[in-house]
Amino acid sequence: MLKPEQVRERVRAFLAEHDPAAASRQDFLNARFDAGLAWVHYPEGLGGLGASRALQAVADAEFDAADAPGIDPDRNPIGRGMAAPTILAYGSDEQQRRWLRGIWTGEEVWCQLFSEPGAGSDLAALATRAASDGESWVVTGQKVWTSQAHLARWGLLLARTDPGVEKHAGLTYFACDMTAPGVEVRPLRQLTGEAEFNEVFLTEARIPDSDRIGPVGEGWKVANATLMSERVNIANARSGPRESGMIGPVAAAWRARPELRTPGLHDRLLALWTEAEVARLAGEMLRQQLAAGKPGPEGSAAKLVFARLNQEISAYEMELAAADGLRYDDWTMRRPERSSFFGRSPSFRYLRARGNSIEGGTSEILRNIIAERVLGLPSEPRQDKGVPWKDLPR
Amino acid sequence: MLKPEQVRERVRAFLAEHDPAAASRQDFLNARFDAGLAWVHYPEGLGGLGASRALQAVADAEFDAADAPGIDPDRNPIGRGMAAPTILAYGSDEQQRRWLRGIWTGEEVWCQLFSEPGAGSDLAALATRAASDGESWVVTGQKVWTSQAHLARWGLLLARTDPGVEKHAGLTYFACDMTAPGVEVRPLRQLTGEAEFNEVFLTEARIPDSDRIGPVGEGWKVANATLMSERVNIANARSGPRESGMIGPVAAAWRARPELRTPGLHDRLLALWTEAEVARLAGEMLRQQLAAGKPGPEGSAAKLVFARLNQEISAYEMELAAADGLRYDDWTMRRPERSSFFGRSPSFRYLRARGNSIEGGTSEILRNIIAERVLGLPSEPRQDKGVPWKDLPR
Amino acid sequence: MSEVGERLAAGAQAEGFPDLLYSDAERALADALRSLLGDRAAPATVLARTESAQTYDDGLWQALAADLGLAGLLIPERDGGAGASYREAAAAAETLGSFAAPVPYLGSAVVATAALLAAGAPVRGGLGPPPQAAPSAQPAQPAEPAGSSPRASTEAADLLRKMADGGVTVALAVPFATQPAPRGPAFPATVRLAGPRHGDTDSGVSRLRGTVTGVADALPAGLLLVPADGVPECLYLVDMAADGVSKAPLASLDMTRQLCDLWFDDAPGTLVASGQAAKRAVTAALAAGAAILAAEQVGLAQRCLDMTVSYARERRQFARPIGSFQALKHRMADLWVEIALARAAARYAAACLSSGDPDAPVAVAMAKAYCSQVAVHAAQECVQLHGGIGFTWEHPAHLYLKRAKADSLALGTPDAHRAALAGLVNLPGP
């Protein structure tokens, strides 16, 4: 394995050959990818050096020190966080070469076409149909809760290629060209007034077989890699400094506005503060486990806790704000590129946090997963086991 | 229907003929029963006048005014609260005449032989076997959580008379003579150190067919009448004055011991006080509904709320007591005739209250009942439907 | 106390216990209201209204006033109202709450009406003693009060008569967040008297200056009852259309009851009550508002549960209705239990207000504290158990979520009402 100094040297050598100030941003990033200095733990030839994940910070620090153009971390989160690991695990060599660079540089944004109106928690029951005509697949169906779809060049698509077998068995995974005919993206407005998400209507959209990821009928396995990455990302992303999360604005308001303080609100604040900090410590412990190469099952807990705490804290903030909580900042229908809890009113935080226990897997499904996969509790009696998808009651 | 004045006159006439001071207590009570002045809403000849339930208070007040011996309300709660309504609904004329008077006077104590070690929440799966030899039934099995069994003359017994049919269908209901050979009662010690309950071992105990209540195979229906009475009793019993429940000692300690007060404990006290009082109001509303002849489904809620509040309040009381909460009053194994939360330490209340969500139907089962019977939510997939009891997995 | 003793005490107490059940009249009113709202306040209609320029539904309010007498429910029959009590008012609020109906019932038919009734004008014959002459050091004085009492009395009675049929809608100009006294402000006034304007000749007209923020049900109001600071405190009637009165609608969390800010810039006001009578009027108004809002919360919570149950019976995942999953069933069962408790609390508060029971302050504080939490819990579960669809704008769940959360902050938060209880039931803080 490479040592930190070796990585540092490679970056310096690269910078000696590529003047950050001279090159265009995209050219520079492309070259950095090609030099294996994008995500150093990826294989050589695919933006990496096969190095330890921990050395990424070393490379990044060198580039930062040279004032080199970097990637925009807010751009293409699904591409980098979910598409890339999935393509790395299941894509063909050609697919990896074709897509990974654009994903890392952010040149091509990706979205995820999994959920459907009739298949949310029961994702494997999805109905979007992909039928082969020999050369390519003809896809018809409706996807929902697709963030970034209006910005995306590609979508990670899970579709049904065989309705005649058990629901998990009939799925296949594709990369869907979002600019292809038959792909229509419509904003989906949520209760905050914004439309962060989209509905995607697929009407006889054609996908060449070369854009299929993984074998026909093994889409469920590939999709699970994507979902696992999603959860790892969520777990990884939550470790900020003390008070950096939803508790931040509340603690700030408490300190700045003594007139809002009451004895009853005080104990609840302290309880929430404690929970938020303990959750942060648990996130840190998880991060240390990952860094030590021993990922624990605690990752499944992170999103669950994140959702519950965001909801409890923002609800508390409303009671603290009292009269101010009765106001909203803006009901205008907007399409934010990225949602943030901060810089908005307490009432926005309260409303937006309600979605945290629904989006990306409901808290109920996460509890099922913990109970069955972590604790080994028996599954409930299944009524869809061994039944061909087409014969399931709907 | 009788008017209050008519009831009053009947009591006065009765008292004119039966000098409360002269008669023995049991004779007086027997005579009062025979005069229909025991439970005035019961039919004539069975201790009542077929009058409105509300007139009971009128009769009781007259007897109290005359200093007449009354029944001991702490004696025979299962007999009066569960056996009597069940026998009234399903017993033969002869059974009603034989048992109701002794139940009301308290001469004969009753207990309930339903739960078994292997059949708690799933009561209908019980295994105690009653086999007919023509004249009588030979009963073998083990019952558990039987309060009053060591004091009881009779037990309400639910036993399996046909293992070859679906579990609910093979049950029959009996009155079991607790003094019969083959009936053994052993104390069951609970985590408080006391033994309020018993285990009852039935070993080829014989029950004459004349002590069967309801038809063979219809025991489940009869048992449901008993369970329904139990829940109505619990609901009825919970309507005391403000602060009469578990919140009472807590509020008293708060008022008497200012040194225990903290801001954090204050808001929780107020929240618990509010909930306790609101629950009391709900009990009162339920009582008014019953009095108006419109029993609502809210009865199912009463035990659930009672258990949760007792547990939360007693847990809070421990935190308020702090150092005192670390102590217990007495670990001696005792057999109290009746359990009371009062006159004991906070730690006793805390421990005893844990049982409130288990005894007499767990809170989980009550939630199932509310969800299915009140809200009409679909039942879960049943794996025991249509399966003969003997073929059920165990 | 022994458990026997308890039972006896319970029996004794029960005889004098307020009736918590719904009367036939209340049920009939609720049924009629439900039928009317079913036609005119379907979720899609209510949602569309929140996105329109006029967020209050005037037509609906007129229909409720004309067909069901809702505008004058609490107004005595001799003044043209229905002469009903707070019990019926609560029953109506429950049904209105179950539709999140965008009408100024709470503000006009309950809060403002309660203020006018408690000011004593029509009911007790007069506004009480005229305000005392204030020390001259005060920057602004009430307009000459002498002789204003009989006029105000007549005016208040006239006003109630106009309100009774919905012809006039009135709002009390205090922030919607205001908790009733004693824990709330003794007199929630942010407006002061200004000196008379040059040219003012009517001695019965005073000039008001100041701002009131976040007022409920004032947007559709024709008249405002404005508490004004001073010695003594006074309550004035102000025409929304008068010079010097302006209003600005707010982006409100609950757009089915959109708040507004009000500005008074030497606005002309007529005295309605002063001193103790003014304080009494405002306190009674806010207490009535809190009690009736608790009933509204019960209706809202019940609607959320009903919606959730029926969705859970229909929606299938894993080849089963999601309502057959035990974790969800238990949560709905818990909600049902909470609502049963909340209903008892709200009924008790309305009953106590109706009969003038001395326990009313306790009853109102308990009801508002408890029902607020239950309504919010029900609305949150409604969104959650609907899954993705419940998080969309098109589904009505958010209308209930927003109203529930806003209502929980209105007229005193649960925390604030619990704090009020501390004093009322002798559980003092450390």
Added chain:
Amino acid sequence: MSEVGERLAAGAQAEGFPDLLYSDAERALADALRSLLGDRAAPATVLARTESAQTYDDGLWQALAADLGLAGLLIPERDGGAGASYREAAAAAETLGSFAAPVPYLGSAVVATAALLAAGAPVRGGLGPPPQAAPSAQPAQPAEPAGSSPRASTEAADLLRKMADGGVTVALAVPFATQPAPRGPAFPATVRLAGPRHGDTDSGVSRLRGTVTGVADALPAGLLLVPADGVPECLYLVDMAADGVSKAPLASLDMTRQLCDLWFDDAPGTLVASGQAAKRAVTAALAAGAAILAAEQVGLAQRCLDMTVSYARERRQFARPIGSFQALKHRMADLWVEIALARAAARYAAACLSSGDPDAPVAVAMAKAYCSQVAVHAAQECVQLHGGIGFTWEHPAHLYLKRAKADSLALGTPDAHRAALAGLVNLPGP
């Protein structure tokens, strides 16, 4: 802060973050301990012990001391101990907690040891400045302190050496409920100095008088560390067998750690520390106790969850394992999540204590507040989800319930620790 900013800050901070993972040494210690306790502290054994005359298991404690060095885990190697840190002490406590083992580990190997270490005697060489002469108005004075410092130092070091192999068991004579300073008492002393007895010749011996109630792990202790009030405050070593010392076992909620009351009636004591050193010793002892108790609570909670999960997999009702019912599954999943969080909190507290991190007071308060609640929740769910059998005396669930609830009240309640946080993290009350 932007989410990008956050991520960068997180990365930056993470580098200096204490290691929260279990080291190989900690895992090995826990494994060995689990194996020994599995043999000697099975639930039935522990339950029987609570009903016996000697509720502490001396033999087990000796075995833990001899085989695993548990008695001297925190004692420096040069004093005969294992020289381990609070991290290893916490790992051991987790395992002991998972058995509710009736041994004085917390009281002797953690609390008393921490007091002796912090008193500075063996580690920092000396007991600090000798106590100042007290004003003569004081009813009782410490025995002549001059020259006692070196003797005490030697004695404390000797004492640690004797404790290291379990030969001597020591308890700090303060009520188990005592919260560490700053929110707890600055010096929790209920014992005072009495004048010297007639015939006392050893100037190093003082006489103590008073009562200490509800002390943990004092029943099996041979020696007591007794904080005594006075100017300055002093910490004395008292032989449990000395004249004038008596103890009375209490009916305790948690009979696996039975409390006792202690009486001192002119009991002879030897000075260990005085003034700031005495305060420091007691504060450090209680803080260490709270942190290690939090770890114990994690172990207890995990055991409760494990028991519950395995029962739920076996127990059948309705022809299904009850662990297949979703409502129960979700509750066990929630518990598992809580325990993951509690573990992080307890690990952090132990890590901060080990490294002398200035965040230690925050870490300890958080850990004790949070882990207390989780352990109680886990034990309560353990009883509930076992149904009837969990409510019986014969089933071990109640041992955990009682220990969990008692532990939550010990060394400061959750409420008290949250109140301490208010000052530590600048979230002051109203």
